Amino acid sequence: YINSERLQSWLTDFAKIGGTPKGGVNRLTLTDLDKQARDWFVVLAKKAGCSIKIDAMGNIFARRSGEDDSLNPILIGSHIDSQPLGGKYDGIYGVLAALEAVYSLNDHKIKTDRPIDIVSWTNEEGSRFAPAMIGSAVFSGLTSLQEGWACTDISGKTIGEELKRIGYAGKDNFLSYRIHASLELHIEQGPILENNNELIGIVTGALGQKWYDVEFIGMALHAGTTPMDVRQDALIGLAEAVIEINTIGKNEYPDGRATVGMVKNTPNSRNVISDKALFSVEFRHPSQEGLDRMDQQLSKKIKQIAEKLNLKFNITPILSLSPLHFDDTCIEVVRQVSQKLNYPHRTMVSGAGHDSCNISKIAPTSMIFIPCVKGVSHNEEEEIKPEWMSAGANVLLNAVIDLSKR
Amino acid sequence: YINSERLQSWLTDFAKIGGTPKGGVNRLTLTDLDKQARDWFVVLAKKAGCSIKIDAMGNIFARRSGEDDSLNPILIGSHIDSQPLGGKYDGIYGVLAALEAVYSLNDHKIKTDRPIDIVSWTNEEGSRFAPAMIGSAVFSGLTSLQEGWACTDISGKTIGEELKRIGYAGKDNFLSYRIHASLELHIEQGPILENNNELIGIVTGALGQKWYDVEFIGMALHAGTTPMDVRQDALIGLAEAVIEINTIGKNEYPDGRATVGMVKNTPNSRNVISDKALFSVEFRHPSQEGLDRMDQQLSKKIKQIAEKLNLKFNITPILSLSPLHFDDTCIEVVRQVSQKLNYPHRTMVSGAGHDSCNISKIAPTSMIFIPCVKGVSHNEEEEIKPEWMSAGANVLLNAVIDLSKR
Ligand SMILES: NC(=O)NCCC(=O)O
Ligand SMILES: NC(=O)NCCC(=O)O
Numbered sequence: 001y002i003n004s005e006r007l008q009s010w011l012t013d014f015a016k017i018g019g020t021p022k023g024g025v026n027r028l029t030l031t032d033l034d035k036q037a038r039d040w041f042v043v044l045a046k047k048a049g050c051s052i053k054i055d056a057m058g059n060i061f062a063r064r065s066g067e068d069d070s071l072n073p074i075l076i077g078s079h080i081d082s083q084p085l086g087g088k089y090d091g092i093y094g095v096l097a098a099l100e101a102v103y104s105l106n107d108h109k110i111k112t113d114r115p116i117d118i119v120s121w122t123n124e125e126g127s128r129f130a131p132a133m134i135g136s137a138v139f140s141g142l143t144s145l146q147e148g149w150a151c152t153d154i155s156g157k158t159i160g161e162e163l164k165r166i167g168y169a170g171k172d173n174f175l176s177y178r179i180h181a182s183l184e185l186h187i188e189q190g191p192i193l194e195n196n197n198e199l200i201g202i203v204t205g206a207l208g209q210k211w212y213d214v215e216f217i218g219m220a221l222h223a224g225t226t227p228m229d230v231r232q233d234a235l236i237g238l239a240e241a242v243i244e245i246n247t248i249g250k251n252e253y254p255d256g257r258a259t260v261g262m263v264k265n266t267p268n269s270r271n272v273i274s275d276k277a278l279f280s281v282e283f284r285h286p287s288q289e290g291l292d293r294m295d296q297q298l299s300k301k302i303k304q305i306a307e308k309l310n311l312k313f314n315i316t317p318i319l320s321l322s323p324l325h326f327d328d329t330c331i332e333v334v335r336q337v338s339q340k341l342n343y344p345h346r347t348m349v350s351g352a353g354h355d356s357c358n359i360s361k362i363a364p365t366s367m368i369f370i371p372c373v374k375g376v377s378h379n380e381e382e383e384i385k386p387e388w389m390s391a392g393a394n395v396l397l398n399a400v401i402d403l404s405k406r
Numbered sequence: 407y408i409n410s411e412r413l414q415s416w417l418t419d420f421a422k423i424g425g426t427p428k429g430g431v432n433r434l435t436l437t438d439l440d441k442q443a444r445d446w447f448v449v450l451a452k453k454a455g456c457s458i459k460i461d462a463m464g465n466i467f468a469r470r471s472g473e474d475d476s477l478n479p480i481l482i483g484s485h486i487d488s489q490p491l492g493g494k495y496d497g498i499y500g501v502l503a504a505l506e507a508v509y510s511l512n513d514h515k516i517k518t519d520r521p522i523d524i525v526s527w528t529n530e531e532g533s534r535f536a537p538a539m540i541g542s543a544v545f546s547g548l549t550s551l552q553e554g555w556a557c558t559d560i561s562g563k564t565i566g567e568e569l570k571r572i573g574y575a576g577k578d579n580f581l582s583y584r585i586h587a588s589l590e591l592h593i594e595q596g597p598i599l600e601n602n603n604e605l606i607g608i609v610t611g612a613l614g615q616k617w618y619d620v621e622f623i624g625m626a627l628h629a630g631t632t633p634m635d636v637r638q639d640a641l642i643g644l645a646e647a648v649i650e651i652n653t654i655g656k657n658e659y660p661d662g663r664a665t666v667g668m669v670k671n672t673p674n675s676r677n678v679i680s681d682k683a684l685f686s687v688e689f690r691h692p693s694q695e696g697l698d699r700m701d702q703q704l705s706k707k708i709k710q711i712a713e714k715l716n717l718k719f720n721i722t723p724i725l726s727l728s729p730l731h732f733d734d735t736c737i738e739v740v741r742q743v744s745q746k747l748n749y750p751h752r753t754m755v756s757g758a759g760h761d762s763c764n765i766s767k768i769a770p771t772s773m774i775f776i777p778c779v780k781g782v783s784h785n786e787e788e789e790i791k792p793e794w795m796s797a798g799a800n801v802l803l804n805a806v807i808d809l810s811k812r
Contacts, residue, residue, distance in 0.1 A: 083675055125675075125677070127676065132676075209630070211676060219782075220786075221782060222595045223665035223667055223690075224595070224690050225781065225783065226596065226663070227663070228655045228664070229659065229660075235667075236652055239644070239645040239646070240645070241645075242641060243646065246639070254634075258634070259629035259676075259677070261676045261678050263669060263671045265668070265669045266491070267490045267533075269668060270532060270617065270668045270686040271538065271665070271667055273665060284629075284630050351628070351630040375627070375632070377627065378626060378628040378673075378679075379625070379626040379627060
């Protein structure tokens, strides 16, 4: 078993790095706060005897040696970055539980056959820099390093620049590094486990995703002097699109999702008709056909709206992930361990994307979920119970020991 | 007649203070650029022999003495501030044409009976600080100085602080100062004069206005894990409201106007459902009954949307101006001068609000419009023709001479 007090105290301490008045965390990727949390993670990992490597995307790997370091490692971990008004468990819980697993192995003087790499991925959230999960995407060879470095935040700064600025543009090259198995522990971010009084989610796969930027372009004119019938109001285009996109999601109920989360209006002045309305769109679906259907609907509706309102438009793809199934062996190990530890559990599909989705393309991978209160996540009020925290970390610890023997 | 070259060269020079790549101006109220333009206006006015006074709202008054300085003055001028992506004539044309009128009087060695005050009002645009026209509102006693100072921009800075910062928190008290007549020259900001090949608009009044802030409050949740049917998405509320508000405007065609120009979404992250969507609403109408009808529709629709989507809401009034009729004598003087100068003209109502609307509550007031190309304003592409520029300034000059004799 892991040491729950230690894990809890780390969680409490990391929650202070970017802590918000309402008990959440604002620790956007590659900010000074992210650097502070990274630095401290490195200190804690070194204390456990780990050696540190950092790749060109700023992904951090802390290795605990095994009996035979020529064997491919077990990879465990998650991400340190947060949403702008996010919770104190999303991501960081998986990183600190992985660290706790290594501390526990040290405490119990257990040496695994294989080395263990604790990983913290760069820019999982996709909030400051889109797309999400770009650190693991570059690591997995799904995206080029050039593309990764070029991702730009709303103020024009790139991931490449910001990595250098905070000192996490590493030189270690992991593209040739082979992983025996990869596990990520995370909060569910949905209500299913809690509603069913279950402690562990055995994650068998994840919804596919498609993200876009859509922009309507109209004409800025004086709101007081311009009659209603001659306007080309880009914000009306946005409004109609938001409603259509919501309908696209509802038509794919219960597992399809459609969300506009980000908007940027120009010139955004009270008495000026909008000439540019930019917004994000994201679709999620368990099937590729479902995603394609949503994609087609989007193009059709945006075109119709633009024609009706006499606007121009652009649709830019930002992220595309197929629905995926994790590795059956990894899934089975998590199931067996949950059973052995007597934790009520269920198999489930993740609605959220995770770095594990990318890693699953290059290594046997699965995930472990614990409940979060009322399914609330990407919200400062995100909360977990101590027994959930311990259960997840115990499953991780035991699954790592099991996988290392295989 | 005025000196067109001089006026044109001033316009060209002031357009550089905050000039944008697309030929517009970004010179928001009480920014460093606004200060720079104010400073230079003061220099030019002093060169013409004017004495300068500045009141507690930063309104600038440059006085040219008359034969009898105990007589109430003629007030002419407009505003120096601009929209964030505004044009190079809106406001500043009226200020510089007033300056040109004084320079011309000097050139022609004409001494008017009454003193002439050239005025530049603070925060006409209402873009950085809402409401618009607050400088003239405080001057006219329609709003308290406390309220004026307390207006806050999006970053939390107040008009009071910013006036001090740029050195324009004046000590001169004008509340007891009586105006014989007030004239403001401005571009039309609409297409009517150009479409009818007319040079001069004799402005008889202005549409009434009501401005609001509306906010929907929902719940921030993960966009990937939260099914469509349990969401409380504040941005959907905004979208439905934008469409309803547009319909409210269309139902009052042709003279009613309804616009959402500014939006602010929280947390504004791609994969987070919006928990707060704030937006501005403004209505304009020639009749008070029309405005009241729009106001009632707004309350009703916002309430309906909030109930349907399970959101909370707030509606905050920001500005309320009744439809108004300018002073018949001032209107008549502008008509006579236009006729005398042989400029094609028409009487018209202003769709835009102007400081003159506030001044008309305390002094005989009217306005002079010139065309602007295609009616485009509050846009970097705002443009006028040299002959329009001269015509407007000539009407102003001659109307001032006439009014000073009355
Ligand atoms: N787990 C998580 O919140 N990931 C961010 C990417 C996504 O929105 O799915
Ligand atoms: N003239 C002008 O653009 N005034 C700003 C206030 C308004 O929107 O009417």
